[in-house]
Amino acid sequence: MNKIFAKGHRLRNRDRFIPYWLASIVGVPFLLVFVGLCYGLYFTLMGQWVVMGGIATVVLLIFVFIVYKLYVKALVKIPFFLHRYREFLLWRFMFQNAFYFTKQVKSSNGTRTKTKFPKVYLKQEKYALSVSFQLEGIKFQDRFLKIGGELETMFSADMMGNTDEKAFITYHYAIDSIRSRISAKEVQATIEQGVKLSETDVWDFVHDPHLLVAGGIGGGKTVFLRSLLVGLLRLGRVEILDPKQADFVSLEKLPVLKGRVTWETEEMGQRLIDINSKMDKRYELMRQRSEERGEEELGAFYKYDCDPVFVLIDEFPSLVSALEDLPMNSSVNYMMVMSALKQIILKGRQAGFYVIISTQNVKADDLPSTFKDNLMLRITLGRVSSFTYDTLFGEENRNKQFKYIEKIGAERIFGRGYYGVFGRPAKEFYAPLLPDSKDFNFYNDFKALERKEEEEGQQKVSVEKRYKQSELLALLSVPRSTIKKIEELLKDNQYQLTGNGYSKQELELFRKILSQRDETGQTLRDVVSEIVSTVV
Ligand SMILES: Nc1ncnc2c1ncn2[C@@H]1O[C@H](COP(=O)(O)OP(=O)(O)OP(=O)(O)O)[C@@H](O)[C@H]1O
CATH class of the missing domain: 3.40.50.300 (P-loop containing nucleotide triphosphate hydrolases)
Incomplete structure (x- = not known):
């Protein structure tokens, strides 16, 4: 589902009607009131056609004025109206620049010309819009590759760049900064x-x-x-x-x-x-x-x-x-x-x-x-x-x-x-x-x-030195296998190393184990178990 709408609204020739139906949304309630009013006048001013005609004309003119003002305001203030109007602007732009194909189709009264637009999508978000144009070798391809600046002016937007996807170029705009x-x-x-x-x-x-x-x-x-x-x-x-x-x-x-x-x-x-x-x-x-x-x-x-x-x-x-x-x-x-x-x-x-x-x-x-x-x-x-x-x-x-x-x-x-x-x-x-x-x-x-003080005045955070394994090996002069063996034995004896390197205390523990082994000739297993039992 998301994929279908990923590029936004697809431009169609029927978008030319958008201003009419938007205006109708605003105008229909007024029209209903006007019809009701005429109906009322018909019964109250029976036969006085001139008076009735005069009142109806004045009311009609007032309503047309109000509808026009509301329509213009809605185009700016109501996102639904604004979005549809931008779709119309895109249609007008494409139409006036003749970015469409025509085809003769047969109908009951002979043939008629059908207008078809290439695949063009308009996606509108709160602060951004993007317009994608089909490329795929169609005759407008070269123009579509350079069209970004013209749309920037048309939408009063700021072009933020473009992306090339398979068969499409998409221009991205920032809008409505205010x-x-x-x-x-x-x-x-x-x-x-x-x-x-x-x-x-x-x-x-x-x-x-x-x-x-x-x-x-x-x-x-x-x-x-x-x-x-x-x-x-x-x-x-x-x-x-x-x-x-x-x-x-x-x-x-x-x-x-x-x-x-x-x-x-x-x-x-x-x-x-x-x-x-x-x-x-x-x-x-x-x-x-x-x-x-x-x-x-x-x-x-x-x-x-x-x-x-x-x-x-x-x-x-x-x-x-x-x-x-x-x-x-x-x-x-x-x-x-x-x-x-x-x-x-x-x-x-x-x-x-x-x-x-x-x-x-x-x-x-x-x-x-x-x-x-x-x-x-x-x-x-x-x-x-x-x-x-x-x-x-x-x-x-x-x-x-x-x-x-x-x-x-x-x-x-x-x-x-x-x-x-x-x-x-x-x-x-x-x-x-x-x-x-x-x-x-x-x-x-x-x-x-609160005032932030300079770090000289701040208490220094003491960070404990941690040794990497290579440092540990160098300091103890033993092979990696010995360290690994000691680690296993420590684990067997329930002694938990802190991990992520070795602390100073852990370095000392390894040193103690190794020196006791060297001094007493005991096995590592015995030394570790003895030392851990005294440490824990
Ligand atoms: N972001 C804002 N929101 C509302 N009013 C503003 C804003 N910026 C400026 N103003 C109005 O404009 C007046 C002048 O703004 P400001 O003093 O910031 O201009 P300035 O660029 O610093 O001018 P100058 O260079 O002459 O000092 C402010 O007193 C304020 O009334």
């Missing part, structure tokens, strides 16, 4: 899943480290960055650099951010240098913990009980120009600071150090290319220049139509833009919605949060 919008209160961050930015968009910072946000004036950058903090402050440590001394300075008073918001140029520079050294220290700590566990390879920060650290730099170009203007005798200089930031960006992923850079429009020399190539998630908000779109979303999205939408109906839209991971298709994005100020305010939300 419906996936969440409230700023709902932004959550976890290491496993990332930061939830909407029902469909999650910043998986562990795999796509660092974030670049570009926004036009009043586009909603500050609200977005503060919404991010709702999740980030609960998960890890956050350091904020606010060179414009604008939107984040006041947060310094909060316990969770005390001493972690800087705005003086030298202090900001020094902070980045310090963060870079803290990252190096963390690598040392991780290596030490990794060695204690006998791991062959160093894992990611979260395996060693470390919290992520997020470094938020608001209005990055302001920081750069302030650093460039520092006098010669300053304690830091542009080169030192940029090199520290570069290190954090390049090496931060494994250690759990992530940079969030915000800027207005990106200009040619705003961002060094090392930064651009390594800030994996990019988001724009509000009105930005085409150069900004090009820089952020790159070659992959060169043909995409980026739009600025100021209003939907009479409602002004805030926090709308685009979202894309480097090298992948960008899509429309709605930043978390700022809740009503009576309900929620960032300052109060952050006020109650």
Whole structure:
């Protein structure tokens, strides 16, 4: 059953009637009321045909107007109507582009032309739709291989790629981003899943480290960055650099951010240098913990009980120009600071150090290319220049139509833009919605949060060293068969080894057994049974 519906609705020529029957669904109740009304009028105004005709015409016009308005609203608001209407749009597109075959068929009144469409399927889900086109050498095959962009415009959707299956090509689209919008209160961050930015968009910072946000004036950058903090402050440590001394300075008073918001140029520079050294220290700590566990390879920060650290730099170009203007005798200089930031960006992923850079429009020399190539998630908000779109979303999205939408109906839209991971298709994005100020305010939300301390201040988790079998063999200088024999004897004597390597205590037990055997000349069986009876 699932297989039959896997590709979705199959396009048929009868889809041309969809608007008519959708309109009928809305219109029939009104029609019934109208008929009832005429019936009533007929009996009450018997013979006064002009009055009756006048009333009926006015009522009819009002009903037609109401039906039209309800129909248009239903197409936007009711998923059933919207889905059917998209099926009609696809039919119209195929029809107008003459993507159909015709056949003469015999009928009772001679011959008639029958229209038949190739196999085309439309599958609609809550936030995604896909359209599959038959290939198999049919005459439209070449067009179908390039049709994705046209459908993107037609469905007001964002093409997210295509898949080739046997005999079909399927285009995938993201739709209805506005419906996936969440409230700023709902932004959550976890290491496993990332930061939830909407029902469909999650910043998986562990795999796509660092974030670049570009926004036009009043586009909603500050609200977005503060919404991010709702999740980030609960998960890890956050350091904020606010060179414009604008939107984040006041947060310094909060316990969770005390001493972690800087705005003086030298202090900001020094902070980045310090963060870079803290990252190096963390690598040392991780290596030490990794060695204690006998791991062959160093894992990611979260395996060693470390919290992520997020470094938020608001209005990055302001920081750069302030650093460039520092006098010669300053304690830091542009080169030192940029090199520290570069290190954090390049090496931060494994250690759990992530940079969030915000800027207005990106200009040619705003961002060094090392930064651009390594800030994996990019988001724009509000009105930005085409150069900004090009820089952020790159070659992959060169043909995409980026739009600025100021209003939907009479409602002004805030926090709308685009979202894309480097090298992948960008899509429309709605930043978390700022809740009503009576309900929620960032300052109060952050006020109650627990402060995450640095690992130097945390109690080190002691990890017991475990020995691999090869290490055990080398330390005891015995063959594998001897160890195996001892293990069997221990088992016979109900002594349980912990497994997954050997603990220090187990190493000592093996050592004791072997030395007693060598000293007394007893068999292993006797030694093991004697020692186990004293240990247990
Ligand atoms: N996500 C949102 N939800 C609801 N309203 C928003 C949202 N984002 C922005 N706004 C509205 O737009 C106003 C301006 O937003 P914001 O201060 O975030 O813009 P900005 O991009 O930081 O501007 P600037 O660059 O000038 O500082 C906010 O005060 C708020 O009223």
